[in-house]
Amino acid sequence: MTLRLFETWQNQSLEGIFAECRELSEDAELPTVKRWRENGGKVLGHFQVYFPEEIAHAAGMLPLKMRGAPVEPTHSDSRFGSYLCSILKTNLELVLSNRVELDMFVTHPICDAARNLAAVWGRNYSYPCQILYLPQNANSKASAEYLRGEYDRVKNDIEALTGTQVTDEALRNSIAVYNENRSLLRKIYEIKRKQPWLLSGFEAYLLMNVGGMILREEHNEMLKAAIPLIEARPAKRQDKIRVVFEGGFCEQPPLDLIRAISQSCYIVDDDLLIGLRWILEDIPLEGDLLMNMADAYLEKSTYSPVQHDARKPKEKMLLQRIADSGAEAAIITAAKMCEPGLEDQVTYTKALDEKGIPYFVGEFEENMTSFDSMEIQLETFTENLIFS
Amino acid sequence: MTETKTDELVGRGNKEGADLFREWFDSLADAAKNGRGAAYVFVMGSMAELLHVFDFPLVLPEITSLQTAVRRVADTYLAEAEDYGYSPDICGYVKADMAVQLRGGQHPMGQIPKPSVAVMSNACNTYIKWAEIWERMYGIPLFVLDVPATRQAGGQFQPGSSDFERDRKYVEAQVRELITLCEQVSGKKFDIDRLRESLGYANDMNEGWRRVLELNKSKPSLFNAVTDGTVYLGVSNNLRGTKKGSQFFKNLVEEMEYKAAHGIGTQIVEKYRLGFVGVPCYPIFRRFSEMFTEWGGNFVHSTYLNFASGGGNLGYQYDVNRPIESLAEGYLISVREAMDNMFHQDRVVIDWVKNYELDGVVYHPIKSCRTVSTGLADGRRAMMAATDVPSLFIESDMMDKRVVSEAQMKNRADAFFEGLASRREMAKVAQT
Ligand code: SF4
Ligand code: SF4
Numbered sequence: 001m002t003l004r005l006f007e008t009w010q011n012q013s014l015e016g017i018f019a020e021c022r023e024l025s026e027d028a029e030l031p032t033v034k035r036w037r038e039n040g041g042k043v044l045g046h047f048q049v050y051f052p053e054e055i056a057h058a059a060g061m062l063p064l065k066m067r068g069a070p071v072e073p074t075h076s077d078s079r080f081g082s083y084l085c086s087i088l089k090t091n092l093e094l095v096l097s098n099r100v101e102l103d104m105f106v107t108h109p110i111c112d113a114a115r116n117l118a119a120v121w122g123r124n125y126s127y128p129c130q131i132l133y134l135p136q137n138a139n140s141k142a143s144a145e146y147l148r149g150e151y152d153r154v155k156n157d158i159e160a161l162t163g164t165q166v167t168d169e170a171l172r173n174s175i176a177v178y179n180e181n182r183s184l185l186r187k188i189y190e191i192k193r194k195q196p197w198l199l200s201g202f203e204a205y206l207l208m209n210v211g212g213m214i215l216r217e218e219h220n221e222m223l224k225a226a227i228p229l230i231e232a233r234p235a236k237r238q239d240k241i242r243v244v245f246e247g248g249f250c251e252q253p254p255l256d257l258i259r260a261i262s263q264s265c266y267i268v269d270d271d272l273l274i275g276l277r278w279i280l281e282d283i284p285l286e287g288d289l290l291m292n293m294a295d296a297y298l299e300k301s302t303y304s305p306v307q308h309d310a311r312k313p314k315e316k317m318l319l320q321r322i323a324d325s326g327a328e329a330a331i332i333t334a335a336k337m338c339e340p341g342l343e344d345q346v347t348y349t350k351a352l353d354e355k356g357i358p359y360f361v362g363e364f365e366e367n368m369t370s371f372d373s374m375e376i377q378l379e380t381f382t383e384n385l386i387f388s
Numbered sequence: 389m390t391e392t393k394t395d396e397l398v399g400r401g402n403k404e405g406a407d408l409f410r411e412w413f414d415s416l417a418d419a420a421k422n423g424r425g426a427a428y429v430f431v432m433g434s435m436a437e438l439l440h441v442f443d444f445p446l447v448l449p450e451i452t453s454l455q456t457a458v459r460r461v462a463d464t465y466l467a468e469a470e471d472y473g474y475s476p477d478i479c480g481y482v483k484a485d486m487a488v489q490l491r492g493g494q495h496p497m498g499q500i501p502k503p504s505v506a507v508m509s510n511a512c513n514t515y516i517k518w519a520e521i522w523e524r525m526y527g528i529p530l531f532v533l534d535v536p537a538t539r540q541a542g543g544q545f546q547p548g549s550s551d552f553e554r555d556r557k558y559v560e561a562q563v564r565e566l567i568t569l570c571e572q573v574s575g576k577k578f579d580i581d582r583l584r585e586s587l588g589y590a591n592d593m594n595e596g597w598r599r600v601l602e603l604n605k606s607k608p609s610l611f612n613a614v615t616d617g618t619v620y621l622g623v624s625n626n627l628r629g630t631k632k633g634s635q636f637f638k639n640l641v642e643e644m645e646y647k648a649a650h651g652i653g654t655q656i657v658e659k660y661r662l663g664f665v666g667v668p669c670y671p672i673f674r675r676f677s678e679m680f681t682e683w684g685g686n687f688v689h690s691t692y693l694n695f696a697s698g699g700g701n702l703g704y705q706y707d708v709n710r711p712i713e714s715l716a717e718g719y720l721i722s723v724r725e726a727m728d729n730m731f732h733q734d735r736v737v738i739d740w741v742k743n744y745e746l747d748g749v750v751y752h753p754i755k756s757c758r759t760v761s762t763g764l765a766d767g768r769r770a771m772m773a774a775t776d777v778p779s780l781f782i783e784s785d786m787m788d789k790r791v792v793s794e795a796q797m798k799n800r801a802d803a804f805f806e807g808l809a810s811r812r813e814m815a816k817v818a819q820t
Contacts, residue, residue, distance in 0.1 A: 078765065081762070081765050082755070083758070084758065084762060112513045113762045116730075116731050116762035118539070118540060119731040119732050120766045130543075131539050133537070136516065136534040137533070140561060140565055146555075146557075313523075313524070334475075339479065340517055342474075342475040343482070343517045346472070346473040347520070350473070
């Protein structure tokens with residue numbers, strides 16, 4: 001790795017690293033992507049939730065996780081009707097306003113809205129704008145083979161675009177980089193679960209979030225530098241409620257909301273940017289690599305409202321997440337106008353009612369600036385739990 | 389002689405369609421009474437051809453839901469589901485059905501049987517979220533028929549290509565898995581000859597549907613794609629793969645060919661030929677249509693007739709000599725077509741402008757349905773860049789009266805027609 005897209009975190013204290021990550025997270029100009037392009041690099045923008053970034057990485061592209069942005073949808077608003085979630089608009093705004101330039105765009109059939117995006121994007125740009133048909137029948141015996149073929153198709157398209165052959169060696173190297181990244185993120189989440197006083201949910205989020213906009217090797221370096229500093233923190237356990245945060249699998253809550261929740265609770269687990277952590281185990285580096293990736297997507301993966309898998313009923317998975325993280329309560333959110341998120345809010349709350357687990361329900365929008373009332377309600381909720 | 393024939397044929401499709409619709413609801417009530425477990429399926433990719441082999445009563449919850457709106461009782465159903473916890477911002481069909489289920493199947497048109505299995509294609513993601521509710525409520529198995537759609541505008545994989553074959557193999561494997569599941573749930577052995585039979589009926593229906601839509605290129609057009617078309621569509625969905633469905637479409641083709649040959653149009657004097665993009669406004673179904681017919685505007689085609697028939701508009705013909713393979717291929721091609729009519733509607737409409745000689749296009753995105761509505765504003769922009777046909781864009785809902793503003797819609801429709809009229813005047817002046 002010769003080119004560095006994000007250097008300012010280096011030689012910083014832990015607080016300094018958090019501050020740098022925050023600054024980058026809030027910068028809608030996506031300076032790391034600009035730097036990459038200035039150096040002649042190509043960019044593949046992929047919509048939430050999961051994309052096999054390893055394939056683009058192996059072709060020398062920068063995979064950019066398009067997870068919305070703090071921007072007003074001044075150009076993109078006219079491309080969409082009402083009653084839609086914000087992330088659709090802000091992602092398109094990033095390109096229409098020239099904040100970011102892509103060479104390829106990929107969306108997924110995660111929901112009714114997002115699956116329209118290949119067509120919307122394709123009407124506005126001449127570069128490849130497509131949908132990666134991740135299998136929606138996760139329980140068919142034919143799904144893995146089909147997905148392998150789908151990955152191969154995307155690989156061919158990327159090769160044609162970049163003129164770079166994705167060799168097995170390159171792909172193996174990329175998978176290894178991403179395996180390491182997922183393992184480091186697992187470590188971050190382990191700290192959150194076991195010693196949440198060492199790392200707040202907000203801080204953990206900042207560390208994770210920048211991963212989607214820099215090279216993953218750099219992200220690994222940063223996480224490797226940060227983890228020992230976190231572990232050496234002199235922080236003391238506080239009297240805070242341990243909660244699981246659910247509802248951040250696609251559109252992201254505003255940073256300040258995550259910060260506010262972190263102030264009153266320990267977020268011991270969550271589904272924020274779950275795509276970065278979708279694969280739960282290392283992908284094997286031997287054999288048919290694309291098949292290994294397909295198999296990992298289906299067989300060694302977590303859950304979200306946008307994937308149906310008979311083996312993973314959502315409510316059971318949430319209860320498991322709560323049990324595994326020793327949470328006492330849950331915060332069940334959904335992005336405004338997010339059909340799958342809003343539907344599973346009901347699924348989750350009914351299951352929590354049955355188990356007698358306390359929960360807080362709310363909706364958010366990535367660019368909401370005022371959530372005072374939500375903050376107050378949340379405080380009341382946590383205080384009630386502490387004193388009950 | 390001609391007069392008698394006219395009396396016999398004209399309007400027959402609407403009458404027969406309404407009768408068959410009533411019969412279908414009655415058959416569901418019978419099934420409920422006899423405690424028969426139904427297959428819950430969806431209009432885009434219902435797999436009815438296969439499910440008939442196992443004698444499942446077929447419930448199409450989109451249709452039972454929309455009937456609550458047509459019968460003007462949707463608001464109480466929506467309110468019940470919202471009281472249960474569902475957001476005002478999710479698909480109204482899901483909520484109306486949720487209320488029907490909470491009421492133990494009680495529906496204004498009769499009792500709806502409980503499901504014993506649900507089959508949903510991926511044509512709409514909400515199908516899957518919706519079916520997950522039944523999975524939890526009734527502990528029934530769900531089967532997602534995953535049909536990979538067009539990856540990129542204009543890039544449909546064609547039969548014979550390796551990409552197409554890969555998709556086809558995936559769909560075929562799922563069809564075979566669905567057969568096993570149906571055997572388990574119904575306790576009946578799969579009978580390939582019965583599948584051949586229902587594919588044969590489906591072939592008649594597909595061909596009939598394609599022909600009926602094609603015949604509406606006639607001037608004047610023969611039926612209103614929003615009102616009459618929805619009646620025909622109901623039969624195409626409720627009776628897919630049945631003898632009655634086959635006969636209905638044969639009769640309908642006869643009616644439409646007769647009308648075309650004799651220059652018989654709809655009940656209005658057609659002044660403007662319109663395309664409709666989106667989902668009808670069921671809470672004010674008749675009134676909505678009148679906003680256009682009052683001005684002499686007739687809907688000659690609608691993307692709804694293409695996508696909500698599961699792509700039946702293509703007229704796909706199954707090869708009954710290799711039924712399973714052909715069923716898979718037919719679903720891949722047809723459900724993909726349904727999705728193209730939602731996501732890539734701009735291409736469809738641009739084609740109609742020429743082939744159906746449209747004077748205007750009405751876009752009707754709805755709050756409930758992101759599948760259909762997300763891309764309409766951008767599709768309209770592309771359509772307007774490619775043609776010089778005026779368009780109207782009105783948002784409302786197909787279930788929820790709270791977001792249907794009739795007066796405002798009427799004003800917009802009036803202004804649209806005034807624009808069409810003055811455009812026509814100007815064109816006349818330019819010619820003289
Ligand atoms: S936030 Fe929800 S509705 Fe919006 S794109 Fe993501 S999954 Fe789809
Ligand atoms: S979201 Fe749209 S296509 Fe899906 S069930 Fe609702 S109305 Fe039908």
